[in-house]
Amino acid sequence: MTGQDPTGAIQIDTSKPHPARMYDWYLGGKDNYPVDEEMGKQMLALDPRVPVMARVNRAFMHRATRWLAENGVRQFLDIGTGIPTEPNLHQVAQAIAPDARVVYCDNDPIVLTHAAALLRSTPEGVTEYLQADVRDPATIIEGARKILDLSRPVALSLVALLHFVSDEDGAHELIAGLLSELPSGSYLMMPHASADFTPEESAAATAKLKAAGVTLALRSRAEFARFFDGLELVEPGVAVVHEWHPELGEPVPGQDDGVIPGYGAVGRKP
Incomplete structure (x- = not known):
């Protein structure tokens, strides 16, 4: 069982794969277990572009954060932070705006063990970490309110997270609830995997992960565009992930070897 034992020690469930640890494996990290590597290899057998997609998602986050910071956003709430991979969101934001305030949030105990790496802020800015689940937005907002000024615009970031939350689990309601707590001028930014380009491979991957206890x-x-209903989309709107403002970053090797199966967008709350 994942969580903490009565002594406060972190317990990590290594009996089934975890999306954050699989993502870490795709990115070449070492904070994963044999069960994550095994499932990662099975995903690769279905679609060898998965590691490229993981890097493309990270690159989208870098570009979107850069765009937001360049356009005056100074507060960021990143949910589903994942295991740290530099540069992290706060490093990108604070390189442009040293006074940027960043709150990271994740429910994976492994991320908690790396929180110190996430908390290296500029002297002018603030970087904090919350242990909470996206399915508990009230706890997230309560914690974020202690660090961010929710009367001023906030960029809500969910990088490659919502495709692990089904409609039945209230994915759209979660986003709407979080945005309802943020003021006008706030933004939603996220990339999201799609089956539009590889329907057969995607169906097989979904079934395999479901059998392992992971929703996809x-x-x-x-x-995907429904998440941005009522928001003003930043040009070019909903785009294939690596085609969203490519001039703001460096291309990921392999991103042009066929269509990367996912979309990305940034939208402003009026």
């Missing part, structure tokens, strides 16, 4: 909700372009 691969949404179409229209389904």
Whole structure:
């Protein structure tokens, strides 16, 4: 069972794969277990572009954060932070705006063990970490309110997270609830995997992960765009992930070897 034992020691469930640890394996990290590597290899057998997709998602986060910081955003709430991989969001934001305030949030105990690495802020800014689940937005907002000024715009970031939350689990309601707590001028930014480009491989991957206890909700372009209903989309709107403002970053090797199966967008709350 994941969590803490009565002594306060962190317990990590290594009996089944975890998306954050699989993501770490795709990125070449060492904070994963044999069960994560095994499932990662099975995903690679279905679609060898998965590690490229992981890097493309990270690159989107870098570009979107850069765009937001360059356009005056000074507060960021990153949910589903994952295991640290430099540069992290706060490093990108604070390189442009040293006074940027960043709150990271994740429910994986492994991320908690790396929290110190996430907390290296500029002297002018603030970087903090919350242990909480995206399915508990009230706890997230309560914790974020202690660090961020929620009367001022906040960029809400969910990088490659919502495709692990089904509609039945209230994915759209979660986003709407979080945005309702943020003021006008706030932003939603996220990339999301899709089955639009590789339907057969995606169906096989979804079934394999489901058998291992991992939900995978691969949404179409229209389904992904619903998360941005009521928001003003930043040009170019909903785009294939690596085609969203490519001039703000460096291309990921392999991203042009066929269509990367996912979308990305940034939207402003009026």
